Amino acid sequence: MSLPSGYSIRELKASDHTNGILDVLSGLTTVGTVTANAFESIFKQWSTLKLSNGSNVYNPLVIVDSNGKVVATGMVFIEEKLIHSGGLVGHIEDIAVDSSQQGKSLGKFLIKELSLIAKRSGAYKVILDCSESNVKFYEKCGYKEAGVEMQIRYD
């Protein structure tokens, strides 16, 4: 499994604010206003949070095309628990692929890399929540149904 020629995957950078990531995320959900300052502040906050073992809590990735433009993004953050002998759990969040980039398996590549980051951090499992219509996609990525997501919204 590989990326199309000229595409590459890397960690998110503070300078990616103007690189198309917000456009890509807006295909997923409401992005709202995220100024360059707010972007940098969130990025900085993410970067400072560490686990007991020194690994990063937040691990945001982007796939960029040959022009350096963000065409896909995803996050895995790591939770530190008491259970499972002080175990770690990866949470995959906010997976988005630009609508013009379908059919290139960018989402699958991203999920594989995010899962690996969690595994290397020492997580005993990685979880994510998705809609019923995306279950088949995540099964192709090696995921299995594990439960029901419940929510209360305050917005």
Next chain:
Amino acid sequence: MSLPSGYSIRELKASDHTNGILDVLSGLTTVGTVTANAFESIFKQWSTLKLSNGSNVYNPLVIVDSNGKVVATGMVFIEEKLIHSGGLVGHIEDIAVDSSQQGKSLGKFLIKELSLIAKRSGAYKVILDCSESNVKFYEKCGYKEAGVEMQIRYD
């Protein structure tokens, strides 16, 4: 809605290692070995992690009986996102009530308090994953089905 006479709810303390919390959690899942040192180290780690707005990332609660023994516990940790204008999401995890304490609505009280912590932190939603058999309980707590939990396990 209130706790039984003599019961109270409070934040987890580092000294709760010997207070019954691990027994309560062992009713939920594998706890494994968590020494007093490991417990303190995880507790300390949780306490140091802050959001951009200064709130705690990890918010572990316990309900104690009139002898100060832990009879229920639960956690909400807060994720900081780019989407929703740099929005916050509460994740409720590791809800456990001692099996001898059923029928006192301790779980419902705990969920209400954890959800409130997330709301007060500024979260636009709180989510949790549960088994199909617990959906009705969480609906009584005000939660609605929102999606499917998927997982890969490495243990």
